[in-house]
Amino acid sequence: MGKEDLVASNPLRALGLEKEDGTDGRRVGLVMARAGLGKTAILVQIAMDSLLRDNNVLHVAIGEGVDKTRTWYDDILTLMNGEKKVENFQQMVDEVMKKRMIMTFKENSFSAATLEERMEDLSQQGIFSADCLVIDGFDFSDANSASALGELKGFMEKNNLKMIWFSAVSHRDDDRVSANGVPAPCHELDEVFDTVLLISPEENDLRLKTLKCTAACSVDAGKSLVLDPATMLIRKA
Amino acid sequence: MSVDLSNVRNIGISAHIDSGKTTLTERILFYTDRIHAIHDVRGKDGVGAKMDSMELERERGITIQSAATYCNWKGVDINIIDTPGHVDFTVEVERALRVLDGAVLILCSVGGVQSQSITVNRQMDRYNVPRISFINKCDRTGANPERVTEQLQDKLGLNAHMLQLPIGLESELEGVVDLVTMRALYFDGENGEIIREEEIPAEYQDAAEEKREELLDAVSMFSDDLMEAMLEETEISTEMVMDAVRAGTLALEFSPVFIGSAYKNKAVQPLLDAVQSYLPCPTDVENIGLDLEKDEEEFAVTNDSNDPLIMLAFKLEDGRYGQLTYVRTYQGTLNKGDTVFNTRTGKKVKVGRLVRMHSDEMEEIDSCGAGDIVALFGVDCASGDTFTDGKITCSMSSMHIPEPVISLAVIPSDNKAQVNMSKALNRFTKEDPTFKTFVDHETGETIISGMGELHLEVYIERMKREYGAEVEVGAPQVAYRETISQRADFNYTHKKQTGGSGQFGRVAGYMEPLEEGEYEFEDKIVGGAIPREFISSCDKGFKKSLQKGTLCGSPVTGVRCVINDGAFHAVDSSDVAFQLAAVGAFKEGYMKAKPTIMEPIMKVAVEGPSEFQGAVMGSINQRRGMIIGTTEEGNYTVVEAEVPLSEMFGYSTTLRSLTQGKAEFTMEFASFKPVPKSVSEELVKKYQDEKKEK
Numbered sequence: 001m002g003k004e005d006l007v008a009s010n011p012l013r014a015l016g017l018e019k020e021d022g023t024d025g026r027r028v029g030l031v032m033a034r035a036g037l038g039k040t041a042i043l044v045q046i047a048m049d050s051l052l053r054d055n056n057v058l059h060v061a062i063g064e065g066v067d068k069t070r071t072w073y074d075d076i077l078t079l080m081n082g083e084k085k086v087e088n089f090q091q092m093v094d095e096v097m098k099k100r101m102i103m104t105f106k107e108n109s110f111s112a113a114t115l116e117e118r119m120e121d122l123s124q125q126g127i128f129s130a131d132c133l134v135i136d137g138f139d140f141s142d143a144n145s146a147s148a149l150g151e152l153k154g155f156m157e158k159n160n161l162k163m164i165w166f167s168a169v170s171h172r173d174d175d176r177v178s179a180n181g182v183p184a185p186c187h188e189l190d191e192v193f194d195t196v197l198l199i200s201p202e203e204n205d206l207r208l209k210t211l212k213c214t215a216a217c218s219v220d221a222g223k224s225l226v227l228d229p230a231t232m233l234i235r236k237a
Numbered sequence: 238m239s240v241d242l243s244n245v246r247n248i249g250i251s252a253h254i255d256s257g258k259t260t261l262t263e264r265i266l267f268y269t270d271r272i273h274a275i276h277d278v279r280g281k282d283g284v285g286a287k288m289d290s291m292e293l294e295r296e297r298g299i300t301i302q303s304a305a306t307y308c309n310w311k312g313v314d315i316n317i318i319d320t321p322g323h324v325d326f327t328v329e330v331e332r333a334l335r336v337l338d339g340a341v342l343i344l345c346s347v348g349g350v351q352s353q354s355i356t357v358n359r360q361m362d363r364y365n366v367p368r369i370s371f372i373n374k375c376d377r378t379g380a381n382p383e384r385v386t387e388q389l390q391d392k393l394g395l396n397a398h399m400l401q402l403p404i405g406l407e408s409e410l411e412g413v414v415d416l417v418t419m420r421a422l423y424f425d426g427e428n429g430e431i432i433r434e435e436e437i438p439a440e441y442q443d444a445a446e447e448k449r450e451e452l453l454d455a456v457s458m459f460s461d462d463l464m465e466a467m468l469e470e471t472e473i474s475t476e477m478v479m480d481a482v483r484a485g486t487l488a489l490e491f492s493p494v495f496i497g498s499a500y501k502n503k504a505v506q507p508l509l510d511a512v513q514s515y516l517p518c519p520t521d522v523e524n525i526g527l528d529l530e531k532d533e534e535e536f537a538v539t540n541d542s543n544d545p546l547i548m549l550a551f552k553l554e555d556g557r558y559g560q561l562t563y564v565r566t567y568q569g570t571l572n573k574g575d576t577v578f579n580t581r582t583g584k585k586v587k588v589g590r591l592v593r594m595h596s597d598e599m600e601e602i603d604s605c606g607a608g609d610i611v612a613l614f615g616v617d618c619a620s621g622d623t624f625t626d627g628k629i630t631c632s633m634s635s636m637h638i639p640e641p642v643i644s645l646a647v648i649p650s651d652n653k654a655q656v657n658m659s660k661a662l663n664r665f666t667k668e669d670p671t672f673k674t675f676v677d678h679e680t681g682e683t684i685i686s687g688m689g690e691l692h693l694e695v696y697i698e699r700m701k702r703e704y705g706a707e708v709e710v711g712a713p714q715v716a717y718r719e720t721i722s723q724r725a726d727f728n729y730t731h732k733k734q735t736g737g738s739g740q741f742g743r744v745a746g747y748m749e750p751l752e753e754g755e756y757e758f759e760d761k762i763v764g765g766a767i768p769r770e771f772i773s774s775c776d777k778g779f780k781k782s783l784q785k786g787t788l789c790g791s792p793v794t795g796v797r798c799v800i801n802d803g804a805f806h807a808v809d810s811s812d813v814a815f816q817l818a819a820v821g822a823f824k825e826g827y828m829k830a831k832p833t834i835m836e837p838i839m840k841v842a843v844e845g846p847s848e849f850q851g852a853v854m855g856s857i858n859q860r861r862g863m864i865i866g867t868t869e870e871g872n873y874t875v876v877e878a879e880v881p882l883s884e885m886f887g888y889s890t891t892l893r894s895l896t897q898g899k900a901e902f903t904m905e906f907a908s909f910k911p912v913p914k915s916v917s918e919e920l921v922k923k924y925q926d927e928k929k930e931k
Contacts, residue, residue: 059866066866066877096908102866109869119866121851127858 001084003092007052009084010045011225011236015195015210016217017049017163023235026156027214028192029165032183033199035207039167040064042197043134044072046165048080050132051096055162058130061104062137069102069136081232101128107139112151119159133164138167140185162176168190169199181211199227208234239361242540243518245608247565249317249334249356252343257373261499261508262306262317262341267428268506269315302787303593305552305563305610310509316610334364336551336565336610339516341508342370346380350388355846355899358393361872367486367517369493370395371508375403376410376498386494394871395492398455400482401507402445403496406440412506413496414441414448417478422507429502453478457486479514486515488747518609523569526623526631529580536631538567542606546577547630550618551921553668562613563594567633568702569626571611572604578625580632590614644686645693646677646711647700658683659705665696672696682711715883717920718784718835718909721796724749726824730804731818741809742818744775746800748826756783757797767803771815777802777861778819785921787827788834789920790927794909798823834917835909837882843892845900847874852895860884861913881909 007013017027031042061069077096081089103118118148122128122159133156139145156164168186176184182196190196196212206227210217306317318337334340335579340361342353353708373384382403387399401413404421412423414437421438437445448655457464460481466473485491495511497504520540526547527533535671538547541732546569552911554561571577573591578584581675592599594612618624618927623632648653649655660672687693688768700706728745744767751757758776767775779798786793803818841862843853847869853876854864885904892900912920 066868066875098863101864104240104866104868106870109871114869117870122854125851125855125858127854127864196440 001086003052003086003096005081005082006080006084006086010049010052011045011234012049014217014225014236015213017046026161027102027163028153028156029195029197030186031165031167031184031197032170032211033201034172034187037168037199037201038227038232039169040069040136041076041201041235042074042199042208042227043136043165043167045234047100047134048073048076048096050163051099052217054099055131056129057101057132057134058119058128059100059102060133060135061102061112062110062139063107064104064137066102066227069104073097073100074233076233079233083233086101093211101130107137110138112148113156113169115186116151117189120157123159130159131162133161136167138166138168140166140189141217145185146189146192149189166193167206186208205229242520242542242606242608244313244673245316245518246313246335246512246605247318247519247610248516249340250320250339250343251340251361252354255501257345258343260325261371261373261505262503264429264499264502264505265306265317265509266306268430268509269310271308271861273304274370290633304798305612307593307600307610310513313444313507313513314657318610324636328407334360334366334547334584335368338519338522338608339512340366340368341512341516342368344372344389345372345377346375346382346385346386347377347892348386350392351742351898355392356901358395361575365489365522367489368514369486369495369508369511369515369521370497372494373499375406376408376501376503378407380406380410382406382747388493389494392872394457395808396485397492397494398452399448399496399754400452400511401496401504402441402448410485410498410501410503413507414445415507416452417482418475419445419449422504422522424503424506429505432506434592435863445768447820456485456491456654458486459491462817466910471782478587483515487517503550519567523786524633526567526633529630529632533632536618538633541568542570542608543920544607546571546575546626547631548577548624549626549633550613550616550620550622553618553620554612554852559616560615561592561594562616562618564611564613564624565609566605566607566609568607570604570606575601577616577627578627579618580620580623582622584617585627586616586618588613588616644684645792646680646682646684647697647708648682648711650707650709654706654708657704658700658708661700661706662694677716715881716837717789717912719793719832721748721793721827721832722752722828722836723831725826725829725831727822727829728802729822729825731814731821733814739806739809740811740814740817741804742771742811742814743804744754744778744800744815744818744822745802746798746822748796748798748830750830751795751797755794755796756780759797759799760801761799761801763801766801766805767815768805768810771805771812772800774812774815775803775819775822777812779815779823781816781854782820782827784830786834787824788832791834791925793827793832794835798826805815810873815852833911834871835921838879838907838910839882839904840907841878841880841885841886841902841904843876843878843900843902844873845896847872849896850874850876851899853892853900856888856891856895861889861916880904881910881912 003009003063031039043197047059059069077093085130086092086168119130152164170187176187178187178190180190180196182190190212192210194214198209200209206229208225208227226235228235250262254256268680308315308317342357344350369662372385374380375382382399385401386397389395400416403410403413408588412421414421420628421435423433425433453463453467457467457765460477460597463473463477463481466477473596482491482493484492494513495504495508497508499505499660524538525535526538528536548566548571550562550564552563571588571591573588573809576585576587579586591602591605592612592614593602594637599612625631647658649658665672666674674685675682676681685693685696687696697710700708724747726747730743731740733740735898738803746761757778760772762772783793783796841857845853850867857864857878857880860876860880861884865877865879868875888902892902
């Protein structure tokens with residue numbers, strides 16, 4: 001099995017992520033869940049899928065270290081390989097990882113402007129130009145989050161980014177939701193997102209509900225993918 | 238020896254190079270009557286400063302090796318570790334900070350917060366060391382202590398406030414105004430030893446009052462009494478202010494700033510008063526030990542001289558008095574003649590002599606108690622070992638020792654130099670955990686590695702001067718490897734007939750990449766195609782071939798050789814014939830197995846101010862590095878990358894010039910990876926050219 005097969009057999013195909021290259025417009029996505037349910041695992045799989053499709057991915061982790069984030073990628077790749085047995089796996093890993101960069105910030109050091117500055121610096125020096133951005137740990141409860149999101153969207157268009165994915169923590173004791181079912185603290189921001197996924201524990205399963213999606217999705221809103229609780233890999237329901 | 242621990246201060250003096258640490262220490266020793274004359278670092282009298290005890294240090298005017306010294310100021314015992322200022326020697330600074338309770342950060346009034354000040358400050362943060370700052374060289378043209386204080390706030394993020402105001406500046410520096418007592422201090426006499434206290438000059442009165450208000454505002458949060466007095470506008474006593482400053486300093490939330498000129502003998506004594514008043518005594522600081530009997534459970538040491546002994550060896554020195562081990566006693570009492578246990582090795586050691594060090598002189602003492610820093614004689618241990626009296630099994634938390642970042646080959650000029658070099662290397666590696674040495678079995682060269690070019694340069698100099706070991710320094714060498722990337726068959730016949738008994742052997746089989754391990758050999762011969770006694774000859778032949786690959790002459794690893802057929806001759810086959818046949822078979826298979834050259838890849842972490850992040854990443858990119866990620870914390874960024882070792886030589890110099898010396902890097906081996914085609918071609922060509930020359 002080769003890299004292409006890994007892409008083709010990825011359950012994320014159901015979300016039509018391969019169509020975010022401009023023909024279907026750019027995509028801003030959001031993965032929501034309560035703390036500890038696997039948001040980072042989902043983001044890493046979305047990022048990995050993008051990497052395998054030869055995109056450059058910048059993974060921004062707020063409040064986490066580089067090593068921990070890197071371990072997520074190593075683990076997910078190993079698990080994916082365990083299932084599919086890719087030929088020349090190590091060579092593929094080496095190639096794919098050249099397309100990934102991790103940028104971590106302390107909670108109080110992150111701002112859209114700083115990120116933009118860092119990315120421009122990388123791009124101008126010809127070191128790294130991201131096609132996709134993954135931001136894990138963005139604080140949506142911050143009063144300025146709407147304006148920061150606006151800045152990032154503007155930046156996305158200016159720099160021709162194909163997609164930006166965020167993660168957000170929802171809270172059990174906050175039952176505010178938007179018309180689409182997007183929980184607080186993102187319930188008033190759901191217009192910003194083209195795709196919203198919610199990890200929801202149901203009986204023994206972790207369901208990945210599609211609260212909102214673009215026309216490219218073949219999964220109807222409300223239907224779900226499943227997250228394997230043992231491996232945190234996404235599977236078809 | 239003082240028994241009352243409230244009268245003990247263990248302090249370090251740290252700063253950027255050339256900020257005047259050694260000069261300041263010299264004055265401290267003079268004012269505390271430890272020395273009776275002042276000698277300057279680069280003095281015309283040729284004596285050199287007291288703390289610069291190594292010949293090389295005196296010559297270069299920088300402190301290379303920290304030396305411990307002791308003095309007594311107004312009834313308080315002060316143990317001082319003078320620490321080096323150069324970035325290559327930061328392990329000395331780190332080791333000092335690990336065992337000290339407080340520190341004085343010295344800054345140049347003109348240079349301000351410089352790269353090493355930033356590094357040292359971060360190290361102090363790491364070990365939670367309360368600190369006071371001394372803005373030195375206020376006699377120099379361009380001196381601006383207020384600006385330096387602002388830099389302490391902005392660049393180091395310290396809640397720094399001046400406790401003094403200068404009276405005059407640059408060449409007109411006369412003295413200081415003490416903002417706590419609101420008195421003017423002047424320093425008279427040939428060496429500034431006579432302190433004259435007067436009213437604040439009228440022209441400084443307003444500025445002093447304004448600055449005092451600022452100071453009180455800043456420290457009032459550390460004292461309810463002071464806060465109350467300020468709110469109720471009642472009298473604010475000197476003690477009240479001092480207590481607040483001390484509380485803030487110990488809590489690492491306030492950093493008092495003092496000013497002066499050590500060289501001109503101005504305001505050094507008030508700094509000593511500040512050490513006494515504001516820096517912690519051993520009982521003010523919580524030191525954590527690890528209980529080895531309870532799965533390394535953390536516990537706070539008691540600082541009580543009556544409790545079981547715990548002490549940490551933080552520095553080894555092999556000087557003219559023999560092996561010296563500097564120890565910090567955390568609790569208990571150590572007497573001359575006591576037997577102590579090294580908790581790492583489990584060995585018992587008798588303490589024959591106990592001394593208090595005073596740079597390179599010493600004072601014999603009979604015992605030392607909790608909180609003391611002393612030196613032991615003839616105790617065999619490594620830096621970082623914990624000693625107890627056997628009543629307790631614990632270890633003090635391990636020290637942060639950075640990995641060496643640069644290696645060089647050293648070649649002794651003759652046999653005598655070889656012997657001396659071995660002695661020198663043995664001593665240096667014991668003294669300094671960041672200096673490492675090994676013999677590269679592939680090249681036969683002795684490799685030394687350390688924290689930077691200057692670090693190694695100093696050791697090479699010391700080898701020459703102290704041990705008479707004349708050595709040549711080779712260019713840094715990278716250990717490449719070769720490996721194969723696909724399976725390939727071989728079928729080789731070695732046949733030689735030159736009269737007399739001939740040589741004959743045929744070896745057939747295949748080689749394939751080995752996922753884990755360096756080499757594997759498998760015999761799948763059936764029907765005696767190769768007789769039993771020659772199977773090991775084939776293995777030997779393959780092993781011989783592994784020693785030198787044909788691409789660039791580097792060792793071959795990751796190969797599995799399988800033999801499944803062959804032929805022999807009843808008379809002409811021999812051990813040598815089959816060895817040579819295997820060598821030929823290997824060569825044949827190797828070229829078909831797509832051999833590649835592998836190079837060591839290092840995991841590199843560059844840490845520096847965020848403003849240089851772009852430059853740092855650019856420099857890594859230019860060196861074929863792959864940036865893994867960046868971590869941004871406040872104004873600091875760590876860039877993590879994987880970079881080929883061959884590209885890292887000279888990086889410390891590049892980094893220094895790119896970042897004005899404000900960034901530092903560490904690197905460690907990560908893995909072997911194939912070199913890019915262009916590099917491979919270059920290495921192959923170089924190897925072929927070398928072969929032709931031979």
